[in-house]
Amino acid sequence: MTFSRSCFCVCSLLVLFTAGCAESKNGSPETGNDAKAATASKGTIGFSALTLTNPFFKTIAESLTEEAAKHGYEVVVVSGDQDVKKQSDQIDDFIIKGVKAIVLNPCDSRSIGQAIKKANDAGIPVFTNDIKYDGDEGVVECHIATDNLQGGRLAGEAMVKLLGASGGKVLIVDYPDVESCQLRTKGFHEIVDAHNAKDGAAQIEVVATLNGKGARDAGYAVTKDAIVGNGDLSAVFAINDPSALGARTALEEAGKQDQVTIIGFDGAPAGKKAILEGKILCDPIQFPDQMGAKTAQMIVNYFNGEEPPKEILIPSALYYKADAEQDPELQEKSAE
Amino acid sequence: MDATAPKTQLGKNLFNDYGMVFVLLLLVVVLSALTLKEQSPEGEEAGRIVAERIIAEQGANVSVMVVAESTPVDEAFVRGAVAALETAGATIAGSVNGKPTDARVAIEKALAEGKTIDAVAATGDTVEWTIYDRFDGIGSDKCVSPVPYTWPTFAKxxxxxxxxxxxxxxxxxxxxxxxxxxxxxxxxxxxxxxxxxxxxxxxxxxxxxxxxxxxxxxxxxxxxxxxxxxxxxxxxxxxxxxxxxxxxxxxxxxxxxxxxxxxxxxxxxxxxxxxxxxxxxxxxxxxxxxxxxxxxxxxxxxxxxxxxxxxxxxxxxxxxxxxxxxxxxxxxxxxxxxxxxxxxxxxxxxxxxxxxxxxxxxxxxxxxxxxxxxxxxxxxxxxxxxxxxxxxxxxxxxxxxxxxxxxxxxxxxxxxxxxxxxxxxxxxxxxxxxxxxxxxxxxx
Structure with missing residues (x-):
């Protein structure tokens, strides 16, 4: 009795698993055929994203897949889930599968080195985007990212445009743990300091720089503290959309949303929507779609015998309410 | 019922002890069957076979470019191919262990020196590079690579x-x-x-x-x-x-x-x-x-x-x-x-x-x-x-x-x-x- 029951359970486990496989078997060849229909398949590119729960990386994955398909490459996308062991196991699996090229958003800028080296040893070129590999064990063919310094300067210009005539007190909600965010703050300071150095210019005073950890809750908390200490704050520069939106919540709670203007960064869907609704003045926006497409082009060029540049920086652009009103992305959403 | 009891007991013990091993073995078999895929032969032997195929198809009076990556197995591939070509008396227009850029440079160099390239001996990977079509008169149809065999990727x-x-x-x-x-x-x-x-x-x-x-x-x-x-x-x-x-x-x-x-x-x-x-x-x-x-x-x-x-x-x-x-x-x-x-x-x-x-x-x-x-x-x-x-x-x-x-x-x-x-x-x-x-x- 017990034996047969146990047997039944094990069988159900197997059925379950094979069902899972069968489903996937049905899934993957179809996409393969699609790619083949366009041009003969030239092989597979493996992409291990930082995480797929953030729409930014999903957009990179989609544009990479789309652009690569135009040139006859298939893309397999997996999520590193911000776990460097998981990501290095995924690279192992990519090597065994014999992918032609590997694209990464390193889950740790240094710890991923051994895994990159393993891919190099297997003769597979590695490309990174958004997050840079910071080490010398492995070789990355090309790194594609937003020009964060230039983006920071744009935010500074927007701030000068806002407060240049009147002057005012500014809070920076930064995230010094991450290099890309440091660059944004640096670019912002460059422009604002240059403005302040002019003769007779109304001073834009940075009264506080607090760590919002790039997250909504931490951005909320530090803004809340900052407005207690600086009742006459005029503007906030937040280094990404989640911390900008956190700052907005804190300002609304204090009833200061009309007194204090927010400049964000990123241009994620939530940020763009907030710009449309007037909750954030503007964002220097990133172009994850260009990042994915550019990566695919660099891979195509690589196999075509061209040496890709070590680094490609994609310039950012300012995005105001007027841009949001024209943005088809947002209109689709409101139509729904 | 009494008579079957010991047998059931034995079965149960067997299952308790080895049940999960059976599951694991079954998984291995199932996965092997599901991951059957064409694999490309590698190394010295593969290089030799490719060289012999080129000579069988185009004769010994042929000028060949050997292209492989910089991994140890690919270095062996080049060794095997070059040795077999030389033995047969064919001309070697050049050999590459490296990236696509290196191959492009090598082909440009060979052509600049006035050499002809009748065939490219490539591995399963390098045959899929797109550099060959850059050159008039080479093209990917001149590439010869090892004949793939079918084997489960899982069981490699x-x-x-x-x-x-x-x-x-x-x-x-x-x-x-x-x-x-x-x-x-x-x-x-x-x-x-x-x-x-x-x-x-x-x-x-x-x-x-x-x-x-x-x-x-x-x-x-x-x-x-x-x-x-x-x-x-x-x-x-x-x-x-x-x-x-x-x-x-x-x-x-x-x-x-x-x-x-x-x-x-x-x-x-x-x-x-x-x-x-x-x-x-x-x-x-x-x-x-x-x-x-x-x-x-x-x-x-x-x-x-x-x-x-x-x-x-x-x-x-x-x-x-x-x-x-x-x-x-x-x-x-x-x-x-x-x-x-x-x-x-x-x-x-x-x-x-x-x-x-x-x-x-x-x-x-x-x-x-x-x-x-x-x-x-x-x-x-x-x-x-x-x-x-x-x-x-x-x-x-x-x-x-x-x-x-x-x-x-x-x-x-x-x-x-x-x-x-x-x-x-x-x-x-x-x-x-x-x-x-x-x-x-x-x-x-």
């Missing part, structure tokens, strides 16, 4: 070793976890202890051992320090549980948070890469063709199996989990046994952390995220009961491999990461279901 030796290598760290930590769960406890802190060991060892090596130039002895001392710190953390867990009666779940949950915070603090949130190359050998090197973590895993399992099945300590561990009160009354030193088990579990988590951080070549406070859940899943799938008193060390090894093989299989078949989690969750659920039904049957 490289893949099987990689599965064993990937799962070794979970399997090593799972030894301690199995013991803890047999005493009817749980240890949630192992994931954080992985990070703690990794950071402690890397900092010890960087600050006291001489960093990248650390000697072998200093490196080993640093690793030992990492393991000892984790052993002490385990001892602390055990002390909280036995001295103050704090439930294991709570005591180790607290340690999980403290150890995580401590390792982030020690490392100031960053990974530490000032470690010597000898450190990377522990987790990244191979001995006799087997990855070191796999050898370590096999040795540890053999020792743990012996301890749990043939020593008094092992009997006591089962006794404590079966019924602590009864064990105490029959003279088992319940508290010292529990204390030892938690200390061992902490130390093994530390060892796992050392192996993992050696594999990555850095001390990283972000390591070990959610490892406790993977490890507990391996123990449970391996047939150890969360109620305590039952379970086998080898069962856990099989459990770890079942999970690893399923994960690997899904990766090889491009199953999305969302679906993977659903499947893995279901596998754990079914394993526990089997356990529960087995116990119900036992009672009835």
């Amino acid at each position: 030796l490289d893949n099987l070793l990689s599965v064993a290598n990937q799962t070794a760290i979970y399997a090593i930590i799972a030894i301690g976890m199995t013991m803890v769960i047999i005493t009817a406890g749980i240890d949630l802190s192992v994931g954080s202890l992985v990070a703690l060991a990794s950071v402690t060892a890397a900092i010890a090596i960087r600050d006291f051992g001489g960093g990248e130039n650390a000697s072998m002895a200093m490196m080993l001392a640093g690793c030992t320090a990492g393991i000892i710190v984790c052993g002490l953390a385990g001892l602390f867990n055990g002390a909280m549980i036995t001295r103050f009666g704090i439930p294991p779940f709570i005591a180790t949950l607290a340690m999980m948070m403290m150890a995580k915070g401590l390792s982030l603090r020690l490392a100031v949130g960053e990974s530490i890469s000032e470690v010597p190359d000898s450190f990377k050998w522990i987790g990244g090197g191979t001995t006799l063709g087997l990855p070191n973590p796999v050898i370590l895993m096999i040795v540890l399992y053999a020792v743990a199996h012996f301890v749990m099945s043939s020593t008094i300590f092992g009997r006591y561990v089962y006794a404590v989990g079966g019924n602590a009160e009864a064990a105490r009354l029959s003279g088992v030193a319940v508290k010292p046994v529990t204390l030892t088990v938690y200390t061992l579990c902490g130390a093994l988590a530390g060892l796992g952390g050392i192996v993992q951080s050696s594999k990555l070549g850095t001390g990283d406070p972000k390591l070990g995220l959610m490892y406790e859940l993977d490890v507990i899943a391996a123990v449970v799938v391996g047939g150890t009961s969360l109620m305590g008193g039952e379970g086998r060390i080898f069962g856990t090894l099989i459990g770890a491999f079942i999970i690893a093989v399923i994960k690997n299989g899904m990766n090889l078949m491009d199953v999305g990461s969302y679906d993977q989690q659903i499947v893995l969750g279901a596998v754990v659920l079914v394993a526990v279901l089997v356990d529960t039904i087995k116990r119900k049957g036992g009672r009835g």
Whole structure:
């Protein structure tokens, strides 16, 4: 009795698993055929994203897949889930599968080195985007990212445009743990300091720089503290959309949303929507779609015998309410 | 009914002992069948065959370019091809071991020197490069590459070793976890202890051992320090549980948070890469063709199996989990046994952390995220009961491999990461279901 029951359970486990496989078997060849229909398949590119729960990386994955398909490459996308062991196991699996090229958003800028080296040893070129590999064990063919310094300067210009005539007190909600965010703050300071150095210019005073950890809750908390200490704050520069939106919540709670203007960064869907609704003045926006497409082009060029540049920086652009009103992305959403 | 009883009993024992092994074998067969794929031959022999095919098709009076990547097998490919071409008296327009750019440069050079290229001898990989179409009169139709054969990707030796290598760290930590769960406890802190060991060892090596130039002895001392710190953390867990009666779940949950915070603090949130190359050998090197973590895993399992099945300590561990009160009354030193088990579990988590951080070549406070859940899943799938008193060390090894093989299989078949989690969750659920039904049957 017990034996047969146990047997039944094990069988159900197997059925379950094979069902899972069968489903996937049905899934993957179809996409393969699609790619083949366009041009003969030239092989597979493996992409291990930082995480797929953030729409930014999903957009990179989609544009990479789309652009690569135009040139006859298939893309397999997996999520590193911000776990460097998981990501290095995924690279192992990519090597065994014999992918032609590997694209990464390193889950740790240094710890991923051994895994990159393993891919190099297997003769597979590695490309990174958004997050840079910071080490010398492995070789990355090309790194594609937003020009964060230039983006920071744009935010500074927007701030000068806002407060240049009147002057005012500014809070920076930064995230010094991450290099890309440091660059944004640096670019912002460059422009604002240059403005302040002019003769007779109304001073834009940075009264506080607090760590919002790039997250909504931490951005909320530090803004809340900052407005207690600086009742006459005029503007906030937040280094990404989640911390900008956190700052907005804190300002609304204090009833200061009309007194204090927010400049964000990123241009994620939530940020763009907030710009449309007037909750954030503007964002220097990133172009994850260009990042994915550019990566695919660099891979195509690589196999075509061209040496890709070590680094490609994609310039950012300012995005105001007027841009949001024209943005088809947002209109689709409101139509729904 | 009476007559069939012994037979059923025999069947049950057989199933209990080997049931999970059957499941694992079945999975291996199923995955092999599902991952059948065309593979390309590699190495010297493949190079020779390609060269002979070119000569058979175009005669000995042919000018050939050999293109391969810079890996050792591809260097062998070029050697094989060049040797065979030279023997047959063919002209070699050039040979490349490198990237597509290198091949382009080599072809340009050959053409500039006025050489003709009648054929390109390429490997399975380089034949798919797009450089050939850049040149008039070459084109990809002039490429000759090895004829592929069909073989399951899953069953390639490289893949099987990689599965064993990937799962070794979970399997090593799972030894301690199995013991803890047999005493009817749980240890949630192992994931954080992985990070703690990794950071402690890397900092010890960087600050006291001489960093990248650390000697072998200093490196080993640093690793030992990492393991000892984790052993002490385990001892602390055990002390909280036995001295103050704090439930294991709570005591180790607290340690999980403290150890995580401590390792982030020690490392100031960053990974530490000032470690010597000898450190990377522990987790990244191979001995006799087997990855070191796999050898370590096999040795540890053999020792743990012996301890749990043939020593008094092992009997006591089962006794404590079966019924602590009864064990105490029959003279088992319940508290010292529990204390030892938690200390061992902490130390093994530390060892796992050392192996993992050696594999990555850095001390990283972000390591070990959610490892406790993977490890507990391996123990449970391996047939150890969360109620305590039952379970086998080898069962856990099989459990770890079942999970690893399923994960690997899904990766090889491009199953999305969302679906993977659903499947893995279901596998754990079914394993526990089997356990529960087995116990119900036992009672009835």
